[in-house]
Amino acid sequence: MAEIMSAVAAKILTRGEASLRLSRAVRGSKTLALANGCFDLLHVGHVRYLQASKRQADVLLVALNSDASVRGLKGEGRPLQCEEDRAVIIASLACVDFVTVFDEPTVAPLIEALEPDVQCKGTDYTEATVPERDVVARHGGRVAIVGDPKDHATTELLRKLKQGG
Numbered sequence: 001m002a003e004i005m006s007a008v009a010a011k012i013l014t015r016g017e018a019s020l021r022l023s024r025a026v027r028g029s030k031t032l033a034l035a036n037g038c039f040d041l042l043h044v045g046h047v048r049y050l051q052a053s054k055r056q057a058d059v060l061l062v063a064l065n066s067d068a069s070v071r072g073l074k075g076e077g078r079p080l081q082c083e084e085d086r087a088v089i090i091a092s093l094a095c096v097d098f099v100t101v102f103d104e105p106t107v108a109p110l111i112e113a114l115e116p117d118v119q120c121k122g123t124d125y126t127e128a129t130v131p132e133r134d135v136v137a138r139h140g141g142r143v144a145i146v147g148d149p150k151d152h153a154t155t156e157l158l159r160k161l162k163q164g165g
Helices: 002-010 015-022 044-054 067-074 083-091 108-114 133-138 154-162
Strands: 032-037 059-065 098-102 118-121 142-145
Touching: 002 083, 015 059, 015 098, 015 108, 032 044, 032 108, 044 059, 044 118, 059 067, 059 083, 083 098, 098 108, 108 133, 133 142
Parallel strands: 032 059, 032 118, 059 098, 118 142
Antiparallel strands: none
């Protein structure tokens, strides 16, 4: 069990570590996909999104919204799980190579630093509505809309739980 947790912990990087290990200059011919989200209560839609994101490049980095960022997006009472726990859960998935936490409203600063080849967004976006699309394009990357239809949502799961099923 300790070996598994150690391997998972090694996948969780600070922003500085991510820059050192995954910047375009360092990664050479390997391609990098960046996926992001809150991942507050992991569900099948998240898993399918991350699996599809991994198929876009050699390496998948998941940028996880910080606790403060989730509160700003989702409101008081969220996140349900702290960023450290959410990072461990996401890093435990086989399709995820690395996880880092970000505090900004968008992942644009991380895109500026890492210059990913692909920014992956879920099907609740179109290429035209991705907030960071211009930053991605400026660095020679592309946006990929991946995953299954947005039929799953943490907010909906929480509503069902409150109603008793």
